Amino acid sequence: MRICIVTANYYPKVSKNLILGASNILKKNGIKNFKNISVPGIFEIPVIISKLINKYDGFIALGCVIKGKTPHFDLISASTINAIMHLSITYKKPIGNGIITCLNKKQALERSGIYKKNKASEATKATLSVLGILKSNA
Secondary structure, eight states: OOEEEEEEOSSHHHHHHHHHHHHHHHHHTTOOOEEEEEESSGGGHHHHHHHHTTTOSEEEEEEEEEOOSSTHHHHHHHHHHHHHHHHHHHHTOOEEEEEEEESSHHHHHHHBTTTSOBHHHHHHHHHHHHHTOOOTTO
C-alpha cells in the first residue's frame, strides 16, 4: 500500500504537528511505504495530488488556513476542498482531508495536536478506513 502525504508548509509549526499525527497513524497500521511532499500553501495541494494520482493508493492532504480580514480565506479554502473532493471522486482514490480552517493561530495549534487532538490523525484514519486497512487499535 502506497500512501502520499501532501503538506502545505505555510505555518511550519502546525504542519510539523500534522505530519507527526499522520505518520504515527500510518506506522501503527503497518504502513511503511509513505512519502511526504511539501508545498508552499494549501492551494498547491490538489495540483500535486493530481500529478501523482496514479502512483499512490491514497493521499492525505495536510495544511492550515487562518481567516484574515479579506475573502481570500473563503476562496482558497473552498477551492482547495472542492478540488480535493473532485480528484477523489474522479479517480476513486481516498484523500483524507487534514486541512485545518480556523480563525486564529491558537485554534490551529489546538487542531494540529498541541493539545492531543490532531486533525491529521483523523484524516489518516479516514483514508485507511476507505482502503480497508485501518486497524481497530490505531
